[in-house]
Amino acid sequence: MNNDQLQDQVDSIRQTFGYIREFRGATFVIKIDSSLIQNEDSFPVLLRDIVLLHTAGIQIILVPGAKQRIDQILSHFNISCATVGGRRISTPEAIPFVKMAAFDVSNRLMTLLAENKENAVIGNWVRARSLGVSQGIDYQCTGTIDKIDGPALQNVLEDEVIPIIPNIGWSLSGHPYNISSNELAYEISCAVKSEKLFFLTDAPPISSSTYKLLPDMETDEAGRISSLSTDQIEPFISLNTHKGVYDTNMELLTYASRASKKGVKRVHLIHGCDDGVLLQEIFSNRGAGTMIHRDLHENIRPAQHTDIADILRITAPLIKEGILLHRSYEDIQNALSEYYVYEIDKTLHGCGALRKYSDGSYEIYSVAVDKSYASLGTGKQLLSYLTARAEAQRAPRVFLLTTQTIDWFLNLGFTEAHLADLPAEKAASYNHGRSSRILIKELSAPRQRR
Ligand SMILES: CC(C)(COP(=O)(O)OP(=O)(O)OC[C@H]1O[C@@H](n2cnc3c(N)ncnc32)[C@H](O)[C@@H]1OP(=O)(O)O)[C@@H](O)C(=O)NCCC(=O)NCCS
Structure with missing residues (x-):
């Protein structure tokens, strides 16, 4: 290793220590798409990085997505459900299998955390209600979030346990609803006033090769948009929304914008689970995904x-x-x-x-x-x-x-x-x-x- 490389390494260690000091005691909410969780090769490595963050004193809340697992189980039992705007309409016939898939994915996280000697708990801190009938569409057993029990979640975090929250919520009368895990992660992030909200997604990166850019947007050498301010999100979404076409990134940016406005300091969209992406995104100035931040100089x-x-x-x-x-x-x-x-x-x-x-x-x-x-x-x-x-x-x-x-x-x-x-x-x-x-x-x- 030559002197320059050594100096770069020293600089990056200093940068990392600076971030660790800044984030100790902070809460990160991490939503992970189920397709990433089911990847036998790369996911255990990503999970080990999450454990490292927890060891460094960061409080972690995990929200596993279950879409791919639900698709697999429903297809196995020959049950089909329509989707509207990216949302599955869960029928009464489908809901037991949706529950099964949601807890299956959560259990996989629990098992991997146990293998890494971390205490975790799968819990129900979410009250849900029916989405009802909207614009003539009956959403049946698909629900939305009514309330998050923030104080109860805080207690779990203070005990240094990692809460895992599946995308099922129960109503006051005990009815289970399939809720969106993206919405869930956003609501939890606001309820616990988390420092950061991460969406680890299998959607393509937000880059100039896939999306039209606003004139003031900057990209890195690979065309990736590494940061967006909240005031850029709305015009960026309008520029890239095509009638009747659902785009995961546009949905995530909408939640990111809302979360930022409600006080979540940073929202990060990370695409895929390549080795080290999460750590790179947190501990390097350039990051590995797209960071959404409020304009610090808005006044x-x-x-x-x-x-x-x-x-x-x-x-x-x-x-x-x-x-x-x-x-x-x-x-x-x-x-x-x-x-x-x-x-x-x-x-x-x-x-x-x-x-x-x-x-x-x-x-x-x-x-x-x-x-x-x-x-x-x-x-x-x-x-x-x-x-x-x-x-x-x-x-x-x-x-x-x-x-x-x-x-x-x-x-x-x-x-x-x-x-x-x-x-x-x-x-x-x-x-x-x-x-x-x-x-x-x-x-x-x-x-x-x-
Ligand atoms: C310097 C100045 C711009 C700071 O503005 P401010 O909004 O109060 O600053 P911040 O809130 O960002 O920082 C405040 C801190 O700076 C410290 N500070 C303020 N003036 C200072 C000075 N002259 N020397 C050292 N520290 C000073 C304060 O004690 C305070 O410390 P704390 O956070 O530990 O309480 C303001 O004091 C000022 O207008 N000074 C006179 C004009 C001037 O000197 N301009 C610079 C020449 S171009």
Whole structure:
């Protein structure tokens, strides 16, 4: 192994430890398609990786899909059921076999977990109700989720036991219903406020070879869309939905969007169960599937003319204290396209600006937060947004000049630099009387934490 390879390995171990520390005590809900569970070769390897996550202190909830197993059992007993929009209409004749298949798949998980010396329990924390008759279609014994017993599930997790939840729910009167395991995983994820929700699926990857892309979507070398923000999902689904054609990925993206809006931080769609996919998706910045995330910078937008008065209101006391350089109404107006503001409920909490230089680097300046909203993370979000914008433009670095906020920037990954490190035109206009400290952050190609 040469020095570069060794360094890469060390970097990846550091990255993994960072993630482990971040996720210890967090809950991950993992839905796994039954076709993956039934794969004798690859599934035991995937399950061992799930056990590794549990050993690292992550609480795991497993939701096995049963579609393929139900198909096999129903076909064995010559029972056929219609499907509507990807949903099977389970008849009273079929439901005992549906139950059998659901628990069969859950038992397979239980057996493999026992072989890995993990405690697991198959349980019924789900109350279901009939889907009834909708648009003239009688859904018979196909149900939907009425309620999840979140506190009971939490108790199981606290005992370090892995709950396995089959896709059968009982109504208050004791009727069993076949429920969608995708919906089940989504509802459980919201009920336990999980950090992550995974859909391990046998559907094709979300890539440019299968789907039409939105103009602002980026893909990796293989054409895979490695991340989507919630605001991209709706237009992406509209672009790729064809009347009367059911597509699993579109269904999963709909649940992902809903889960994100209800506070699940990350939803991951992982296609297939190749060796290490789950660990790669969790522990590497690039991942192996498609990650759906909320826009972390949703409160930040480009400044408009009407914001100038508020920008002056926020910066004026800091200029008076000598913390920020004086900038008049006219200065801000002339450079308005460089300014961004942080706004909540039509109130500006902070601002920041970004200027491009001839060597491709960007200066971050005028980062300021209204004192009434200090220490709420606004400054950090503004800084990460401005840095991400520069990074998206493939800037090699961002720099800034500061007199009294050095530690704050050092803490956020900036390092001290010298006049010679500045672009020539900035170095030429450096105010030696002010003696500001120069801080720099080197940037790499755009990446996203998973
Ligand atoms: C620096 C500034 C933007 C931070 O905004 P914020 O929204 O309060 O920041 P965050 O919530 O992201 O971070 C708050 C943390 O930073 C710390 N912090 C704030 N100012 C700091 C400083 N000058 N030096 C070191 N740490 C500082 C706070 O103590 C707080 O620590 P805590 O989380 O342990 O309580 C804000 O204090 C400000 O407007 N400062 C004056 C303007 C300025 O210096 N701009 C930078 C030059 S461009």
